Amino acid sequence: MTNPAAAALIARSNRLGADPKNTNYAGGNTSAQGTETDPVTGEAVELLWVKGSGGDLGTLAEKGLAVLRLDRMRALVDVYPGVEREDEMVAAFDYCLHGKGGAAPSIDTAMHGLVDAPHVDHLHPDSGIAIATAADGQELTSTVFGDKVVWVPWRRPGFQLGLDIAEIKGKNPQAVGCVLGGHGITAWGDTSEEAEQHSLWIIDTAAAYIAEHSRPEPFGPALDGYGALPEVERRARAAALAPTIRGLASADRPMVGHFTDTAEVLDFLAAAEHPRLAALGTSCPDHFLRTKVKPLVLDLPPTATVEECTARLEELAVAYREDYQGYYDRNATPDSPAIRGKDPLVVLVPGVGMFSFGKDKQTARVAGEFYVNAINVMRGAEGLSTYAPIDEAEKFRIEYWALEEAKLQRMPAPKPLATRVALVTGAASGIGRATAEKLAAEGACVVIADLSLEKAQEAAAAIGSTDVAVGVQVDVSDAAAVQAAVDAAVLAFGGVDLVVNNAGLSLSRSLLETTEADWDRQHDVMAKGSFLVTQAAARAMIAQQMGGDVVYISSKNSVFAGPNNVAYGAAKADQAHQVRLLAAELGAHGIKVNGVNPDGVVQGSGIFAGGWGANRAEVYGVEEKDLGAFYAQRTILKREVLPSHIANAVFVLCGPEMTHTTGLHVPVDAGVAAAFLR
Template identity: 75%
Template sequence: MTNPTVAALLARSNRLGSNPKNTNYAGGNTSAKGTETDPATGEQVELLWVKGSGGDLGTLKESGLAVLRVDRLLALKGVYQGVDSEDEMIAALDYTLHGRGGAAPSIDTAMHGLVDAAHVDHLHPSSGIAIATATDGEALTKEIYGGKAVWVPWRRPGFQLGLDIAAITEANPGAIGAILGGHGITAWGDTSDEAEANSLEIIAKAEKYIAEHGRNDPFGAPLAGFEPLPDEPRRAKAAALAPIIRGLASTDRRVVGHFTDADVVLDFLASAELPRLAALGTSCPDHILRTKVKPMLLDLPANASVEQSVARLKELHKAYRADYQEYYDRYATPDSPVMRGADPLIVLVPGVGMFSYGADKQTARVAGEFYVDAINVMRGAESLSTYAPISDEEKFRIEYWALEEAKLQRMPKPKSHASRVALVTGAASGIGKAIASRLAAEGACVVIADLDLEKAQAAAAELGSTDVAIGVQANVTDEAQVQAAIEVTVLAFGGLDLVVNNAGLALSKPLLDTTAEDWDLQHDVMAKGSFLVSKAAARVLIDQQLGGDVIYISSKNSVFAGPNNIAYSATKADQAHQVRLLAVELGKHGVKVNGINPDGVVRGSGIFAAGWGANRANTYGIKEEELSMFYAQRTILKREVLPENVANAVYVLTGPELSHTTGLHIPVDAGVAAAFLR
């Protein structure tokens, strides 16, 4: 049974964390002190429950809390040797844990444990950080709060910051919280409800003061020529630039992207003060870790052509990397972690929007959300005063903190397809759905394309949130719909790495019963459809310059002369030769093209369920329900071919083990001697 103190803490955390006005995703932490019986002594012991390292307040559960003994935590004051020993103090927290301690303690633990209050909140509201990053933030704090919230000068999170806040609470018994210079807010209370009310009061007062006293144009007058493009041209330009920018941002390591053209972003990108403010970067430690020291800004007007924009982006990227290397070299010490990469995580394109990047979609999306928070911080600070973030040296100390590096090293090894984006056609059922599921399980972001949008979206939802998979409607015979699906893909995930041409249908008829319409339909969907998808995808793969994979789900019928199957088998032979042709043509761009030749896959197949199964059963003189066993018994291995078997082949062909294989067709037919490749 959950301790009532813990239950109240979790409820408060979830309420505060679920509102982005209070704090950013995974930002801030909350705590509560209370007593429990020590199983080793049977005595009551005072404990601190505090959000552990990582996690998110809005979804915090008991397993995400670190549990420490308050007496042992306070005893650390006697061994603390100053700010140069901050990293050692984090390690010392392990010796203050109660029992197994729950989650790993975060760097903010001292802020909660050393303050003489039963309940403490530390949050990152944009309004509060606006005050914290204003040039005259200390004076503004006095004016806004009149002593109810006090100013704490910038200090990197850690034990000393906890001591600073503890001293301020003792010296200001009437205070309910503090503005942490360059960082955020802290509030406390004797009860959970009081701490929450105090947090909300500090936030509300900052919001109200900014609204009543701030300038109407904190970013200056809009710049002519930098206004947002109309919706359709804006999205089209974003889709055209996305692969280029993702390729640049992946110079050191492949990343997934996120795009937003929210009004708050477009307004910022059209402002006169954009160049100055973008160059200053962010200030809150959480923002810095997610967005890097500063963004990369395209310094061209909105109506610049795609070609002009691409050329300039490449120049700016080269300059950004050189500048970042200089930043690292300037502040790095012999014991600093090695440089993690010199590519930008935030790219701003006036008139178009913001591209953000990370190892996965969630990280990329959250990075964008953090920069939106930073824009709101700048707006608040500039409306009252002048935005003055912490220095680049302090940013470096945050970005390359040994403790942050240790956290990164503890992360699990990426899966084989992590940071890759896959588009699978005909993926709402059968083979396509199995392929999409396997790729998602291996870490890929997946776009499920299907004729039926509702089924595509339902199949995507089964794989997880929209950070994992999305469903799109696409008739592969329609070039405009194919291009639209590709554009949705690159705007959703930044680019494209892997395409599976799986969409298909099957007509089982002898030659004399096959009409010209049958022939055209069969070839339109699979031969023409695969061509259109591969062509549209190839543009993205070439622009990215990251290589990639194109997979054709062909058939053993591409080489096996089955009965009453002229249109279907001829189309599959067409697909099979597309593999060879494209493997040769796209190889110079690092793109591998391979095919898979399954035997009849009955289970879960939309094709078989739509009449193909009945036709094939009739051809072989058996009942339809016997078809899967019939196919199995005619194979060498006597095994039924399942959708998952085909998905396994896609996984292997697109994984790291076959990085040097292209132009290959893999049979997945349990052994059909007549379909052996020669």
């Protein structure tokens, strides 16, 4: 059962973390002290519960807490070797742990265990960081809060910072908290409720002071011609630029992207001072660890053409990489970790918005959220004073901290399709849905495209959050609708890497019964539709310069002559030859094109449920409910083909083991000799 002190801590943390004005995602940490009975001695023991490494306050649960014995932790003061060796103390925290399970103690644990207060909050509110990063932050702290909040000069998080705060609290018994220069705030209380009240008072008091005393136009006057484009035009421009930008941000390693065009971003980029402020970079460690020390900023107005923007972005990306290499070379020491990558994680495009990147969608989205935090911080600091973040040497000490490197090394290995963005058509049911689910399970971000928006969104929601899957509506026979679906994919995840042409339908009719409309409908969806989807997606893939995969879900009917399906079989044969033609054409861009030839897949199929199954059952003289078993019995392996079998084949073709295969058709039909490829 959760200790009352720990339960109160979790509830307080969740409340604080639920409101972005209090702290950013996964930012800050909280603690509580209390007693429990030692199961070994039977005596009461004083414990510290503190948010562990890598957790998020808004979703903190008991398993996310580190539990330490206070007597042992405070005894570390006696063996502390000094600030030059303070990193060694993090490993010592492990020898202070109580019980089993729980999270690993974070670098900020000392701030909670050494400060003489039963309840401590360390948070990263925009309003507090604005004071902390102002050039005259110390004077502002006194002006805004009086003697209730004390200024602590910048120090990298660690054991010494915990000692500093403990000393300041001891010397200022009237204080309820402190502002950490360049970093954030810390508050404390005798009860959980009091600590929370003090945290909120500091945050709200700072915000109110900024609102009342900030000068007009803290980012400077509007920059002529840099205002936001109208929404429709803005998002069209973003979709046109996104693949190029993603490719530039993925030169060292593939990245997933996120697009943000909130008012905060657009207003910042429309103001005259945005180039200067962006070049100064972020300050709070949580910010620049997510966003890199500074963003790449396009220095062209929104009136520039897409072609002009693309060419300039390519030039700026080269300069950015050179600049980052210089930053590393200036600050690295012989024992620094190797450079991790020189590509930007945040790209700002005036009039359009912000593109942020990460190893997955959540990381990319959060990087964008952090840069919005940074914009808010700069607005507050510039409104009261001058924005003065910590210098680059201190940023480097954190970005390339041995402890940070160790944390990165502990991250689990990525899944096979991590960072890949898949667009699957006809994905609300049957083969398409099973394929989307398989690709997502293997790490891909998935765009569920279907004629029914409602069904597409339902299928996406069943896979996971919008960080994993989104649903879009598309009629694949309509070029404009196809382009809109691809645009939605690149705005959702930064680009597209993997296309599965699965949308299809079939009408089981003899030659004499097949109408011209029947023929056109099936060819429009499968032959023309696959062409349109591949064409639109290939444009994005080529702009990314990251290669890609296209998979056609064709059919054994592309090579097998069955009765009463001339239109369907011909359309599938068209798809099958598109695979060969496009494999030859797109290979120069590193794009592989392959196909899968299923036999009749009855289970979960929208085609079979829509009348095709009944017609085929009539042709073969069996009950419709027995059609799957009938198909199985005519195969060599006597096995029914299920949607998951097709999905598995798609994964294999696009996965890490088939990097040198293109132009291939893979039969997934349990063995139909007449459909053997020759």
